[in-house]
Amino acid sequence: AQSVTQPDIHITVSEGASLELRCNYSYGATPYLFWYVQSPGQGLQLLLKYFSGDTLVQGIKGFEAEFKRSQSSFNLRKPSVHWSDAAEYFCAVDFNTNAGKSTFGDGTTLTVKP
């Protein structure tokens, strides 16, 4: 069955430290992959997406993600976290259908310590 897993419910990092949020999917082919960020009480904003080509994708706000086919993963990274990055992060996977039928992971809440 097609599924998306974000193994970490909650992550805490210190400001200035590096960050990696994990995302794994289960699918027989290469899906379309997205990372979204959500501030409390707000909608989601797209950080980056991967469709094909270079497996290292650059996004907004200094984020990047790397697609690893062998691991069925699409982990989100940032070299130096800022306090304003505290939010909830969602990985979404489109199993080759319209984007609105993206399957979302359960999210990872990021807390940033001063």
Place this chain on the structure above:
Amino acid sequence: DGGITQSPKYLFRKEGQNVTLSCEQNLNHDAMYWYRQDPGQGLRLIYYSQIVNDFQKGDIAEGYSVSREKKESFPLTVTSAQKNPTAFYLCASSIGTYNEKLFFGSGTQLSVL
């Protein structure tokens, strides 16, 4: 500025009452969607519409209804048949072609009185 507007931001429903959540977009997007978000969970698709006067059920459509009479508008009605309506509801739109990114509104928090 183009975007998606959801209203109201907070809504309370009484037992047995139907309530309607508004979603309007001025992005000229063909496709629109409604998602439900519960604490600690990801987004679950309720309904989506690819074109005016047409819509399809998502994964959790029971207890909900929608209409798409205009390209800009995609209201969601939470009916009395939805026994657990308390959630954060998000409307989104996309250009409508394959695998386009979603643009989200700022959401409506629905609670039961």
